[in-house]
Amino acid sequence: MRLLTTALLFALALPALAEKPRIKTFDEAWKTTKAHFYDKKMHGMDWDALKAKYRPLAQEAKTQTELIEITNRMLGELKASHLVLMSKDAYQEHMLPEMGSEPVPQVGFEAIEIDGGLFVRSIFEGGPAEKAGIKRGDRIVKINGVSAKKSELVEQAGSDPGLPWPPLWYVRAEGTEAVTLTVESEKGKSRAVVVTPEPISAVEATKNSVRVIRHHGMKFGYVHTWHFLVAPIFQTVSNAMAKEFKKCDGLLLDIRGRGGSPFVMNAILGLFRTGAWDKPVVLLVDDRSRSAKEIFTWAFMKENLGPAVGRTTEGAVLGSQFFPLSDGSCLLCPVVDGRMYTKGDKLEGKGVTPDHVVEYPLPWSNGFDEILEFGKDRLEIEVKRVKAKAAVAFLVRMAG
Structure with missing residues (x-):
């Protein structure tokens, strides 16, 4: 079934996996794109040359996250929307539940980086962040005492690597464990807000x-x-x-x-x-x-x-x-x-x-x-x- 959907539609977290990344994932993504990309002229790009450019980098990747990032850099060369490689976790834990309208534990907001700061852009109505008093425009300074930009809980909510727009970000929920956010609703005036993740879609x-x-x-x-x-x-x-x-x-x-x-x-x-x-x-x-x-x-x-x-x-x-790939990731x-x-x-x-x-x-x-x-x-x-x-x-x- 063909869907007019978006790489930005879901939380496309790209968490590192414990096992060694497989170059087969890169090869499958390249081959699948060549076979199915809507423009057989590949937007004027030499697809074989791009494989030759990026495959050695993918072979050197030490984590699955790094492999996916390199693959997406290659995909981004086509300057097309709706072209992105998603990790197994992103596809199975975020995308598939949303497609099935299945609620999963979430903090409940999306943020964007502006001038080095992470600002709340949109909030799930009735979600835990809204209940805790988080508002559009709030700056997220720290997460559990760690700078928001360095926190391991901050994940990219997806992006089209071929488009110029900055990605959205979200705070990853670890089950229903409470998260303490240091928030600025006014510049220079911060407060602590405790958010308890809840299942929501x-x-x-x-x-x-x-x-x-x-x-x-x-x-x-x-x-x-x-x-x-x-x-x-x-x-x-x-x-x-x-x-x-x-x-x-x-x-x-x-x-x-x-x-x-x-x-x-x-x-x-x-x-x-x-x-x-x-x-x-x-x-x-x-x-x-x-x-x-x-x-x-x-x-x-x-x-x-x-x-x-x-x-x-x-x-x-x-x-x-x-297009699900053999390792569980999805193109x-x-x-x-x-x-x-x-x-x-x-x-x-x-x-x-x-x-x-x-x-x-x-x-x-x-x-x-x-x-x-x-x-x-x-x-x-x-x-x-x-x-x-x-x-x-x-x-x-x-x-x-």
Whole structure:
């Protein structure tokens, strides 16, 4: 099954393994990429020459982590999204549970490095970090007393080695053992926060995000879809429309971060195309909205379903497939040009710019969300416009 997914969709930790790394892993990744990469011209690169360049380095790798890093450097030469080698642990302990909507113990936030500091970028709604008071924009200074940059608990949450975007990071949970974070919510003012990991998934976080926001006398439904990977995400949105949002004036559909599959993407689009939701809607996107979410944004804007607000999306739009390798690791490889989903429009390396671009500063932002706030104001305008149009139509009917 072909999935339009993303290497950034899951926590792609690359932990060192005890056994000696196998060069066979490198060879399989090279061979599989050559056989299945969507562009048979390999983006103009000499794939045999790249093997000759990187294989000696891979043979010298002392750990599985090092071997995977070297392999990904080779893959990165193709400058393509959705092309990454994942470790056995990353694939089996993080990706597969998420694909099955299985909760696993997590601290519950993603962070990004800015000017040498690690800042919280997104937080699982209802997760342990949120419960402990961690907010977007907080700087993680130390973890269990060790500098965040040196802590063995900090793992890369995945990246496309061929794209220029900095990777996301997360704090690895060791079962449900509590983690003490030294946090700065204001520059230079730190505090200790104890977070006890709990089992949670992106699906549960999406469900937890469902709420009704009151804004200037109006009621807006809000849901944050963490990814478009599995059917329960669609079901969460659909159920909220029929229940919690039934008496709302409009909808804020937040698709910031990660990617997904075309199946869930089309199912959610269908809710608007068929009139299952016939009230105003504003779409929230950012520069980490990837893959299927970018195609969703493109279609949403092309079909004039509502205004899009936020940041230009990431530009990672290739149809990909998972290829498990013999050692248990997994290669994610692009097998389809994303333009087949966008009537020829190229989004790879370009992204989609929303109708309204909003500045979105992160460091020490104390949880403030400029995109959401702008979205609420924009939705208010849309609701008033629709109500005014309905009032005019009513008067015309009465006059006739």
